Amino acid sequence: xxxxxxxxxxxxxxxxxxxxxxxxxxxxxxxxxxxxxxxxxxxxxxxxxxxxxxxxxxxxxxxxxxxxxxxxxxxxxxxxxxxxxxxxxxxxxxxxxxxxxxxxxxxxxxxxxxxxxxxxxxxxxxxxxxxxxxxxxxxxxxxxxxxxxxxxxxxxxxxxxxxxxxxxxxxxxxxxxxxxxxxxxxxxxxxxxxxxxxxxxxxxxxxxxxxxxxxxxxxxxxxxxxxxxxxxxxxxxxxxxxxxxxx
Amino acid sequence: xxxxxxxxxxxxxxxxxxxxxxxxxxxxxxxxxxxxxxxxxxxxxxxxxxxxxxxxxxxxxxxxxxxxxxxxxxxxxxxxxxxxxxxxxxxxxxxxxxxxxxxxxxxxxxxxxxxxxxxxxxxxxxxxxxxxxxxxxxxxxxxxxxxxxxxxxxxxxxxxxxxxxxxxxxxxxxxxxxxxxxxxxxxxxxxxxxxxxxxxxxxxxxxxxxxxxxxxxxxxxxxxxxxxxxxxxxxxxxxxxxxxxxxxxxxxxxxxxxxxxxxxxxxxxxxxxxxxxxxxxxxxxxxxxxxxxxxxxxxxxxxxxxxxxxxxx
Numbered sequence: 001x002x003x004x005x006x007x008x009x010x011x012x013x014x015x016x017x018x019x020x021x022x023x024x025x026x027x028x029x030x031x032x033x034x035x036x037x038x039x040x041x042x043x044x045x046x047x048x049x050x051x052x053x054x055x056x057x058x059x060x061x062x063x064x065x066x067x068x069x070x071x072x073x074x075x076x077x078x079x080x081x082x083x084x085x086x087x088x089x090x091x092x093x094x095x096x097x098x099x100x101x102x103x104x105x106x107x108x109x110x111x112x113x114x115x116x117x118x119x120x121x122x123x124x125x126x127x128x129x130x131x132x133x134x135x136x137x138x139x140x141x142x143x144x145x146x147x148x149x150x151x152x153x154x155x156x157x158x159x160x161x162x163x164x165x166x167x168x169x170x171x172x173x174x175x176x177x178x179x180x181x182x183x184x185x186x187x188x189x190x191x192x193x194x195x196x197x198x199x200x201x202x203x204x205x206x207x208x209x210x211x212x213x214x215x216x217x218x219x220x221x222x223x224x225x226x227x228x229x230x231x232x233x234x235x236x237x238x239x240x241x242x243x244x245x246x247x
Numbered sequence: 248x249x250x251x252x253x254x255x256x257x258x259x260x261x262x263x264x265x266x267x268x269x270x271x272x273x274x275x276x277x278x279x280x281x282x283x284x285x286x287x288x289x290x291x292x293x294x295x296x297x298x299x300x301x302x303x304x305x306x307x308x309x310x311x312x313x314x315x316x317x318x319x320x321x322x323x324x325x326x327x328x329x330x331x332x333x334x335x336x337x338x339x340x341x342x343x344x345x346x347x348x349x350x351x352x353x354x355x356x357x358x359x360x361x362x363x364x365x366x367x368x369x370x371x372x373x374x375x376x377x378x379x380x381x382x383x384x385x386x387x388x389x390x391x392x393x394x395x396x397x398x399x400x401x402x403x404x405x406x407x408x409x410x411x412x413x414x415x416x417x418x419x420x421x422x423x424x425x426x427x428x429x430x431x432x433x434x435x436x437x438x439x440x441x442x443x444x445x446x447x448x449x450x451x452x453x454x455x456x457x458x459x460x461x462x463x464x465x466x467x468x469x470x471x472x473x474x475x476x477x478x479x480x481x482x483x484x485x486x487x488x489x490x491x492x493x494x495x496x497x498x499x500x501x502x503x504x505x506x507x508x509x510x511x512x513x514x515x516x517x518x519x520x521x522x523x524x525x526x527x528x529x530x531x532x533x534x535x536x537x538x539x540x541x542x543x544x545x546x547x548x549x550x551x552x553x554x555x556x557x558x559x560x
Binding site: 006017095098101 | 304328333334350353
């Protein structure tokens with residue numbers, strides 16, 4: 001257990017030492033801020049909607065709904081280096097020759113990545129927080145949206161980590177994990193097609209459908225478990241992949 | 248007194264598809280031994296080291312480090328292991344101190360001892376001055392030293408170094424050699440190298456690998472021994488060849504030109520005294536007189552440059 005946290009600590013430190021992480025955070029914050037201001041102006045100009053459709057719906061619904069697309073674009077960039085760059089530079093040998101298991105290596109890197117994800121969630125929370133003093137916010141609803149974003153990014157991160165373990169080229173890892181995430185995202189299209197058997201299964205498997213209810217402020221354990229299982233599956237695949245490399 | 252066996256490899260074989268990189272290699276290393284692993288390029292040195300350190304699973308055979316199987320109890324086996332691969336496994340974005348501290352943590356050095364471990368590893372590898380610099384900004388030689396520091400930071404009983412002196416300047420090479428010699432007193436060290444004098448300088452035993460097989464495995468004492476078959480003589484005013492051949496203990500003489508001769512000696516005879524005496528009496532102008540021992544280089548060339556080895560390489 002302490003091995004996992006030691007690896008995670010240094011992984012997080014290395015993520016935040018790279019200009020990539022800070023550029024990504026800056027750009028995400030800029031775009032989200034732009035959308036946030038837009039939504040606020042739009043809300044202020046429609047005074048009638050305040051009755052049944054509050055500012056929390058605007059933030060939790062539209063802002064965080066938009067964030068999912070942005071995160072789909074940036075998470076592959078954050079995960080691409082996890083294993084492929086280490087393999088390319090040979091530094092992976094340090095972990096492989098140390099008395100730590102493959103599972104600890106994978107989980108350590110994953111937990112380190114969760115640190116970065118937490119930073120994004122904090123930035124996302126700061127925007128509605130700015131409104132806290134001027135209006136009544138439904139914090140439960142916003143918290144559900146933020147928690148959903150965290151789970152979604154965790155799933156993106158696990159899938160990206162797996163793809164990164166497949167190759168030694170970070171760019172290929174980025175393109176690969178973006179493709180993989182988009183396919184799992186769009187798999188719900190099949191759910192709308194009546195001619196496909198078991199169409200409900202496909203729409204259930206889609207990454208984004210499970211975020212919908214969280215975004216609307218409905219916390220369902222099944223959704224959370226979906227993301228946890230999704231992440232666990234890809235982390236397990238990454239462990240298998242690293243084990244294969246030795247053989 | 249036999250000291251404790253720290254590394255034992257039995258029947259290690261590694262195949263890459265149809266190619267056999269390492270074929271049925273066995274080696275044992277006791278505490279306090281320094282083993283040199285030699286071989287031409289592509290002979291399987293690095294593959295062997297990767298298998299010994301658990302970075303590569305052998306297709307057959309097993310590795311025991313300090314009695315712990317690398318296959319069944321990898322964590323315990325790796326705990327007593329320090330490894331410097333061909334490319335030093337460094338993170339360029341960390342400073343030397345941060346990096347070494349991380350390595351100490353990874354290798355399970357207790358929190359209270361980490362500072363001391365980092366300091367002593369830096370001191371041993373001459374890194375004290377650069378502790379706060381980024382690893383990525385250091386020269387190749389310093390990065391190599393960081394790699395060595397990483398391998399010894401937890402003072403493991405077994406240290407495996409893959410070409411440790413590559414990219415170092417001559418003074419650093421001497422320092423690293425003396426460090427390895429010092430390590431060899433309490434630890435077991437395996438190092439690979441292309442540089443034969445280096446191996447001769449630090450190793451107690453040598454294994455030569457060619458085409459994935461061990462072709463020579465003997466203590467270096469055998470190559471350093473006093474027994475020799477030829478004496479090389481350099482004379483400014485050389486006499487006739489017969490005058491040299493007449494000296495007791497010399498079987499035959501070959502002229503090498505420019506006053507140089509190779510005298511083949513009779514078994515167990517040392518004709519050097521006699522040659523010197525004859526040279527001074529005959530005023531031959533003796534300027535060189537040396538025994539040609541069976542050097543490591545000769546053994547190496549003999550064993551690895553056979554035609555079958557070349558065609559397979």
